[in-house]
Amino acid sequence: MKIVGVLCAFLLMVTFVSAQGFLRANGEKVVDENNKEVVLQSINFGNWMVMEGYMMRTEDVAPTQHAFKAKTIALIGEANTKQFYDAWLRNQITEADIDSIKNWGFNSVRLPIHYEYFTAQKGKGQPIGYTVLDNVIKWCAAAKIYVVIDLHAAPGGQGKDSNISDYDTTKPSLWESEANKQATIDLWVNLAKRYANQPYVAAYDIINEPNWSFAGKHPHGCDETLNIPLKELMTRITQAIRTIDKKHIVMVEGNCWGNNYKNIFPLWDNNMVVSFHKYWSNNDAATIQYILDIRKQYNVPIWCGETGENSNHHFTTTRELFDSLNIGFAWWPMKKFDNITCFANLTFPDGYKDITDYWRGKGPKPSKETAFKTLMQLAENVKIQHAKINKDVWYHLFQQQGNRNTMAFTQHSVPGVVQAVDYDLGMDGFAYADDDFEDRRVSTGKNTSWNIGRQYRNDGVDIIKCTDASTKGFCVNKINKGEWVQYTIDAAQAGDYEISLSVSNGDKEVGELKILNGNEVLSTVDIPTTGDWKKFSTIKTNVRLQKGTQQLRIFCASPHYNFASMNFSLKSNTVYNR
Numbered sequence: 001m002k003i004v005g006v007l008c009a010f011l012l013m014v015t016f017v018s019a020q021g022f023l024r025a026n027g028e029k030v031v032d033e034n035n036k037e038v039v040l041q042s043i044n045f046g047n048w049m050v051m052e053g054y055m056m057r058t059e060d061v062a063p064t065q066h067a068f069k070a071k072t073i074a075l076i077g078e079a080n081t082k083q084f085y086d087a088w089l090r091n092q093i094t095e096a097d098i099d100s101i102k103n104w105g106f107n108s109v110r111l112p113i114h115y116e117y118f119t120a121q122k123g124k125g126q127p128i129g130y131t132v133l134d135n136v137i138k139w140c141a142a143a144k145i146y147v148v149i150d151l152h153a154a155p156g157g158q159g160k161d162s163n164i165s166d167y168d169t170t171k172p173s174l175w176e177s178e179a180n181k182q183a184t185i186d187l188w189v190n191l192a193k194r195y196a197n198q199p200y201v202a203a204y205d206i207i208n209e210p211n212w213s214f215a216g217k218h219p220h221g222c223d224e225t226l227n228i229p230l231k232e233l234m235t236r237i238t239q240a241i242r243t244i245d246k247k248h249i250v251m252v253e254g255n256c257w258g259n260n261y262k263n264i265f266p267l268w269d270n271n272m273v274v275s276f277h278k279y280w281s282n283n284d285a286a287t288i289q290y291i292l293d294i295r296k297q298y299n300v301p302i303w304c305g306e307t308g309e310n311s312n313h314h315f316t317t318t319r320e321l322f323d324s325l326n327i328g329f330a331w332w333p334m335k336k337f338d339n340i341t342c343f344a345n346l347t348f349p350d351g352y353k354d355i356t357d358y359w360r361g362k363g364p365k366p367s368k369e370t371a372f373k374t375l376m377q378l379a380e381n382v383k384i385q386h387a388k389i390n391k392d393v394w395y396h397l398f399q400q401q402g403n404r405n406t407m408a409f410t411q412h413s414v415p416g417v418v419q420a421v422d423y424d425l426g427m428d429g430f431a432y433a434d435d436d437f438e439d440r441r442v443s444t445g446k447n448t449s450w451n452i453g454r455q456y457r458n459d460g461v462d463i464i465k466c467t468d469a470s471t472k473g474f475c476v477n478k479i480n481k482g483e484w485v486q487y488t489i490d491a492a493q494a495g496d497y498e499i500s501l502s503v504s505n506g507d508k509e510v511g512e513l514k515i516l517n518g519n520e521v522l523s524t525v526d527i528p529t530t531g532d533w534k535k536f537s538t539i540k541t542n543v544r545l546q547k548g549t550q551q552l553r554i555f556c557a558s559p560h561y562n563f564a565s566m567n568f569s570l571k572s573n574t575v576y577n578r
Contacts, residue, residue, distance in 0.1 A: 022247045023146065023202045025271050028326070030202075030249070030301050039328045040146060040202060040303060042108040043101055043343065045334030048092040048228060049114040049129070052163050055336055057348075061359045063339055065114065065153070065166045071359055076372045084372070087379035089117070089132050092335070097384045098139045099333070104343065105398045108145055108202060110305065110330040111136060112152030114166065115187055124333040130194065137198060146202035147189060148251065148330070150305070156180035160219050161257070173351070175212050175229055185240045192245035203249035205305060206237045209257045221255035222466035225320045226263045230255055235268050236393075242269070251275045251303065258305065265298055268474040274298075281442040283317040285325065292325065308332040310394035312458045313428045314438035319401045331397065335382065340451065340458040343394060344387035349377035392457050395425050406431040406551075408488040409457075414545070414568035415492065420476040420502075421456050421463050423485040424551070432485045434460030453477055461485060468536040468564040470502040475564040478533075484555040485515075489568075494547040496571045500540050501525065502564035506533035512557035515543055517550060527561045536564055542571070 009221045021033025029037045047055045053063035062068040073081045093111075101109060115133030133149070140147050156174040157167025167173060174180045188206060195201045207230075211220035214229050221227070237291035238250050251273045258277040267274075276291045285292065295302045306319055319524070322329050336342040351374035380386070392409070406426030412418045428437040434450075437460025441447040451457070451463035456474045466475040476485060491497075499549030505511050511527035522543040530537050554563065 007347075022199050023249055024247075025249060025273055025301050027299050028295050028301055029326075030273065038107075038146075038202075039108055039326065040108045040148070040330070041328055042110045042146075042148060042330035043104075043106050044110045044150075044306060044330050044332045045093055045332045045335070046112060047114065049089065049117055050112050050164075050166060051088075054163060055333075057337065058356055058359070059163070061356065064162050064168070066168055073373065075355065075358075075366070076368050076375065080368075080372045080375075084205060084375045084379055086128060087376060088382065091379055091383050093132070093136050093139075094383065095139045097334070097360065098136070098143050098145055100344075100384055102143045102145055104394055106145070106331075108148060108330075109140060110148040110150050110205070112150045112492075114153040115151070115155050115183065116153070118187055118190070119183075126574075134194075137195065137201060141198070142199040144200070146200055147396075148203045148205050148305075149195070149201065149202060149408045150205035150208050151184070151187070152208045154180070154207055155187075158207050159209055159257075161209070161211050162215070164209055164211075173212070174233075177215070179298075181233055181236070185237055188237050189240050189244060192241045192248070196245040196247065201248060203251045204241060204333070205251040205253070205275060206241075207253060208305075209253060209277065210255050211257050212255065214255075218256070220257065222260055224255050224260055224262060227255050227260065228263070231264050234264075238269050238272075247271075250274050251305070253277075253305065256467060259290075261294060265294070267298065267300060273301045273303050275303050277306040278304050278318070279307060279309055279442065280439050282440055282444075283314065283321045285321070286444060288321075288325075302327060304329040305334045306330060311341075311438045311460060312400075313394055313450075313460065314428060314440075316395065316396045316400040319397055323401060335384075335387065338453060340390060340392065340456065343390060344384060345390055346381055349374055349381055352378060356512065388456065392425055392459070396458075400427065403450050404430045406486065406488070410526075412487055413492065414489050414491040414497065415570050416488065417470065417565055417567045418487055419471060419474075419565050420485070420554075420563040421461075421471075421474045422487070423461065423476075424488050426486075428460050430486075432459060432461050432483075434462070434483050435480055435551040436460055464562075466534065466562070466564060467535075468502055468504075470536075470565040471568070475562050477562055479554075479556040479563060481556055482561045484553045485563075486551055486553045488549060488551050489545075490549050491547055492543045493570070494545060496542055496544050497568045498540055498542055498571055499523075500538050500567040500569070502536050502538055502566070503527050504530045504533050504536045504562040505560070506530070506535075506562075507560055509558070511559065511561040513539075513561070513563075514555040514557050515541070516553040516555055522552070524557070533562055536562070 051065040053059040118127050153166040154174045155167040158174045159165045216223035253275045281287045291302050335344040337346045337348050355364050358365050406424040409422045409425050424431040436448045436450050439448045450460045452462040455463045462476040462477040505527050513525045515523045523541040525541045
């Protein structure tokens with residue numbers, strides 16, 4: 001699979017590559033000018049224009065972009081801060097990112113924007129937001145990738161979930177200021193003027209995740225029954241856009257993070273899509289029946305503008321649900337720092353923790369020069385070429401749906417060492433079995449951490465960092481009774497093999513491990529206590545293997561133990577042919 005490549009040369013923005021006309025709503029579907037249905041399968045560039053504290057690991061000291069920026073200015077000065085943010089915006093999305101998205105299988109992107117980057121300042125020239133957005137749309141058009149422009153942070157902030165909307169509680173919100181409402185309308189008018197004739201701009205998502213209490217008691221508007229200010233503003237925005245642009249789809253989102261649509265209907269325009277967001281819930285039609293009812297009752301297309309932030313297993317079943325109901329989606333997000341749930345895993349630079357420790361009052365203040373250098377390296381690290389691609393995430397979203405096949409995560413040739421964390425790609429119950437393998441807190445009320453260590457891979461198998469010499473820095477953590485992991489191995493020849501298992505057992509109880517080939521138990525091994533979970537010892541056993549490819553399962557018959565690796569060596573005096 002090609003991950004990053006170079007796009008073909010193309011003309012400037014005024015001569016975009018021709019799409020199949022503008023997309024439009026046609027009954028329950030989105031179609032092109034030939035009335036061919038287009039199901040938008042997108043990825044979100046979260047943390048790009050709207051920096052979120054949970055992604056920057058600053059939830060406790062700088063949960064919003066304005067808080068992060070204020071602390072940065074205090075540390076390195078305004079001029080250096082601007083230089084950092086300019087580099088951050090330009091590096092997050094490049095031609096190579098769009099190339100990657102296309103090769104992964106997406107046909108569109110959702111671009112979350114912040115109003116402040118589109119606000120003109122006297123004597124400062126064109127706001128950088130227009131420059132970077134122009135470039136991204138140009139690259140997408142050349143790659144035949146559709147773009148949804150999403151106003152993620154509106155003037156004043158559209159929700160009390162400030163991490164999302166960059167809401168500043170010391171200032172009037174979007175809903176408390178007519179000036180902010182007008183600024184929002186003016187922004188959409190300017191965007192419409194700029195992109196009215198660009199067919200690869202698929203839609204305008206006019207207000208992301210409104211979550212505000214107008215008349216109810218729920219702080220995020222989940223119990224609102226009228227939503228009058230929300231409908232009024234969305235209507236005003238749409239009418240203003242239509243004075244300039246009568247072609248593009250307008251997307252609307254309900255209150256309560258895009259899911260409370262009470263009193264929003266009937267819609268006020270004939271070219272609209274209703275967007276909902278789905279996180280941490282059951283993957284069945286009943287869970288989203290409300291939005292399916294909206295589609296049928298009002299004969300309008302629906303789209304899931306955000307989903308993700310879960311395990312690989314959940315990713316596959318989410319995709320299967322959407323495919324079965326003919327619903328497009330936008331995955332959240334493409335990139336994150338030190339994270340297993342995204343497509344592109346970024347790395348914080350050396351020195352970043354020193355900055356955040358200082359902000360927390362847990363360390364000395366870095367020098368201005370050192371902090372600036374660190375932050376510029378942070379902006380460099382967001383480029384796709386510096387990222388580690390989480391291939392298991394891609395596999396579960398684009399290859400696993402509709403089947404329960406497993407495949408080797410990496411080639412395991414024996415004799416040789418097999419890392420415990422390199423178990424097969426696949427679903428819970430097929431490539432592994434784990435007690436907790438997804439988070440469905442919205443449906444169940446229970447917040448489940450599907451991977452306790454949150455390291456290396458995004459499955460239910462619990463993986464932690466470990467220092468055992470036989471590993472590449474990770475091991476499977478505290479396998480519980482009844483859990484197992486599967487490995488596809490390729491034996492060079494048939495024969496009896498000695499397996500040296502690197503394990504640790506911090507319990508007082510002796511554990512029991514079984515090695516299976518299908519239902520056949522090849523070996524049963526006692527795992528004695530090692531006195532500490534970080535202290536590994538080697539346990540040896542013998543198994544008989546066939547020549548060629550086969551699948552072995554390491555099954556926990558009694559808890560608990562950590563599992564780091566297994567080293568297969570052929571016992572030459574017992575080689576046989578089968």
